[in-house]
Amino acid sequence: MQTKKTPGVYVEEITTLAPSVVPVSTAIPAFIGYTEKRPSSSIEAIRISSLMDFERLFGGPFQETFSAKAQYEASTEEYTITTMPEDPGQPTFRLYYSLRMFYANGGGTCYIVSVGEYKAENGITEPNSDVLINGLNVLDQEDEPTLLIFPDAPAVINETNFNLYQQALSKCAQLKSRFTLIDLHRGDQDFGLLDKVIQEFRSAIDINNLSYGAAYYPWLLTNLRYGYYESDVEISITGTPPSEVTEIKLSYDLNDLDNLPNVTDPVGGTLGNHEKEQYYQNRSLFHIDNILYTKIKSHIENFRVKLPPSGAVAGVYARVDNTRGVFKAPANEGLSSVIRPLVNIDDLQQESLNEHSTGKSVNVIRSFADKGVLIWGARTLDGNSNEWRYISVRRFFLFVEESIKKAIENFVFEANNESIWIRLRSLIENFLTLQWKAGALVGAKPDQAFEVLIGLGKTMTAQDILEGRLIIHVGLAVVRPAEFIILKFTHKLPEA
Numbered sequence: 001m002q003t004k005k006t007p008g009v010y011v012e013e014i015t016t017l018a019p020s021v022v023p024v025s026t027a028i029p030a031f032i033g034y035t036e037k038r039p040s041s042s043i044e045a046i047r048i049s050s051l052m053d054f055e056r057l058f059g060g061p062f063q064e065t066f067s068a069k070a071q072y073e074a075s076t077e078e079y080t081i082t083t084m085p086e087d088p089g090q091p092t093f094r095l096y097y098s099l100r101m102f103y104a105n106g107g108g109t110c111y112i113v114s115v116g117e118y119k120a121e122n123g124i125t126e127p128n129s130d131v132l133i134n135g136l137n138v139l140d141q142e143d144e145p146t147l148l149i150f151p152d153a154p155a156v157i158n159e160t161n162f163n164l165y166q167q168a169l170s171k172c173a174q175l176k177s178r179f180t181l182i183d184l185h186r187g188d189q190d191f192g193l194l195d196k197v198i199q200e201f202r203s204a205i206d207i208n209n210l211s212y213g214a215a216y217y218p219w220l221l222t223n224l225r226y227g228y229y230e231s232d233v234e235i236s237i238t239g240t241p242p243s244e245v246t247e248i249k250l251s252y253d254l255n256d257l258d259n260l261p262n263v264t265d266p267v268g269g270t271l272g273n274h275e276k277e278q279y280y281q282n283r284s285l286f287h288i289d290n291i292l293y294t295k296i297k298s299h300i301e302n303f304r305v306k307l308p309p310s311g312a313v314a315g316v317y318a319r320v321d322n323t324r325g326v327f328k329a330p331a332n333e334g335l336s337s338v339i340r341p342l343v344n345i346d347d348l349q350q351e352s353l354n355e356h357s358t359g360k361s362v363n364v365i366r367s368f369a370d371k372g373v374l375i376w377g378a379r380t381l382d383g384n385s386n387e388w389r390y391i392s393v394r395r396f397f398l399f400v401e402e403s404i405k406k407a408i409e410n411f412v413f414e415a416n417n418e419s420i421w422i423r424l425r426s427l428i429e430n431f432l433t434l435q436w437k438a439g440a441l442v443g444a445k446p447d448q449a450f451e452v453l454i455g456l457g458k459t460m461t462a463q464d465i466l467e468g469r470l471i472i473h474v475g476l477a478v479v480r481p482a483e484f485i486i487l488k489f490t491h492k493l494p495e496a
Helices: 051-058 095-104 129-141 163-175 193-204 255-261 272-283 291-299 310-323 346-353 391-411 417-438 462-466
Strands: 029-035 044-047 067-073 080-083 109-119 146-147 181-185 213-217 220-222 236-239 247-249 338-341 362-368 372-375 450-453 470-474
Touching: 029 095, 029 129, 029 310, 044 051, 044 129, 051 095, 051 291, 080 247, 080 291, 095 109, 095 310, 109 129, 129 163, 146 163, 146 310, 163 181, 163 213, 181 310, 181 391, 255 272, 338 362, 338 372, 346 362, 391 417, 391 470, 417 450, 417 470
Parallel strands: 029 109, 029 146, 067 236, 146 181, 181 213, 213 362
Antiparallel strands: 044 109, 067 080, 220 338, 236 247, 362 372, 450 470
């Protein structure tokens, strides 16, 4: 209390309420991968809240290239298609599409770590594992992200190189505030090849830090279309067309002639706008044969993007956390903007994925006739652990640990005495009581759902206090998902 020396009336406010624990956000992913452009030349983690934010800062999807062949019949003066464009199979770069799936399934705030642009000076960028790891390390400076996602990782993962995922799991264990979503490499292949893929995955991922990640299979056929420019779609013409132009493009934007390359006339000058427009009309299938143009364009737009599931799964994590809570398992939840999984898995096939002697569980995404496409697994990679088997349990502990840690940082260097112990116990118990009321903890009463121990002779010795240690023990009875619901039926004999 400040010493009073001047006569008068003084007002003092006395705090009677204990400080509170503010729950941290639980489903804020960081997408690490390649983008069309970057706000700066260095690798940075940038927070966004919408797809519009992303497009403004990082651009759009990688523009795939398509080609076709057509034959000109002079007798009928018609063009016929001989070879249609082929389905790319999967996008060259996936971050943009994964982000769209994230928002389609309930996502909100997230971070983008762009490690490079699609196109470099010497051509198209090749995804690189070391560069993606550099992006992972950048996140050390950020406190908010809670999920790690690598949409372009399948391009750098092979039979033995799982270093990227191993580094991510290690980083999560070190920071104790993050969780990694893992896409199985070659997850678009048939189940007949899955045994080899799973064996490669389980052999390459070591046994450390398994509770900090979850793997998902198979990949998804989404309802997204590939990005492409019509002026990049090349059509080769055989025969002798009237204009004698044998290489044309699907179309050019003739409303923006200034952005089309200038054309040199036969004597070395530059064509004027009228002649330039005529030149590009003769090389645009849209103007030469609109029916053929429509067929090829429709064919391309019927292709659908095939994606690893992590982006959509992250959206489900966010949706479940916001509507139910982090303690609810992100499973038996529908996926939006998904046509079907690329591989159909039945109950028998899922057995070896869900439970295995290595404990490295793989969560399956399945299609059900009456329900749609659902996430049908809720296990971490530590599938044989009684403590950390379930994603919801691991993530709830991360949530509680981080929330309490941030709340009690203000007490560092305070006097280590009974008064502080009571305040800390009250702070933590109030927070956990709210979690119990929300349904996150099991017990008819709060003292059955959790315990908070602090004090000399309980959690600390006199030596601990001399050495500046204040030790708090928190025990939680977290709800676990009902993974197996068993109905038992018997014949009941009629009673007289």
